[in-house]
Amino acid sequence: MRLSSRHGTAGLRVIAAYEAIKTVALVLVALVAFRLEHVQDLEHLVHWLERLPLADSSDLRWQLVGLLRGMGPGKFTAIGIAALAYAVIFGIEGVGLWLGRRWAEWFTVIATGSLIPLELYETLHRFGWIKLATLVGNVAIIVYLVRVVRQQGRESGMGNRKSKGTPS
Numbered sequence: 001m002r003l004s005s006r007h008g009t010a011g012l013r014v015i016a017a018y019e020a021i022k023t024v025a026l027v028l029v030a031l032v033a034f035r036l037e038h039v040q041d042l043e044h045l046v047h048w049l050e051r052l053p054l055a056d057s058s059d060l061r062w063q064l065v066g067l068l069r070g071m072g073p074g075k076f077t078a079i080g081i082a083a084l085a086y087a088v089i090f091g092i093e094g095v096g097l098w099l100g101r102r103w104a105e106w107f108t109v110i111a112t113g114s115l116i117p118l119e120l121y122e123t124l125h126r127f128g129w130i131k132l133a134t135l136v137g138n139v140a141i142i143v144y145l146v147r148v149v150r151q152q153g154r155e156s157g158m159g160n161r162k163s164k165g166t167p168s
Contacts, residue, residue, distance in 0.1 A: 019094030033080035
């Protein structure tokens with residue numbers, strides 16, 4: 001199946017938009033994490049979660065309260081730094097893909113592919129539909145980008161032969 005240049009560009013723009021959404025989400029996570037590194041802010045959040053007017057069957061709320069208390073404010077700095085680091089990576093990928101840079105296609109393949117084993121482990125170890133959707137989406141992105149890059153390589157290779165006077 002041949003990918004047209006216009007189809008390839010549209011696909012790259014969709015992936016770039018997805019990378020932008022992940023970037024914004026991670027920046028928000030980082031901002032919240034840096035805010036929760038202050039003991040009073042963490043305690044205020046835990047207090048608020050404990051007082052939410054939800055049914056007592058809200059297991060997720062109590063898991064979150066337990067997680068927050070177990071972590072303490074000190075670990076939120078590390079979470080914020082990690083979230084910002086990933087936001088930078090996703091931002092670079094997104095901008096490069098939006099601009100149609102070939103290096104960004106390979107960068108995205110490598111960066112996304114490096115996380116597949118972890119995502120696969122997490123999906124199999126603690127199944128969740130969101131985890132499965134993320135895994136499938138990232139595999140689809142990798143397959144798509146490899147096809148785009150290979151197609152561009154074929155087209156540029158054919159163009160080089162023609163320009164040198166070699167019959168195609």
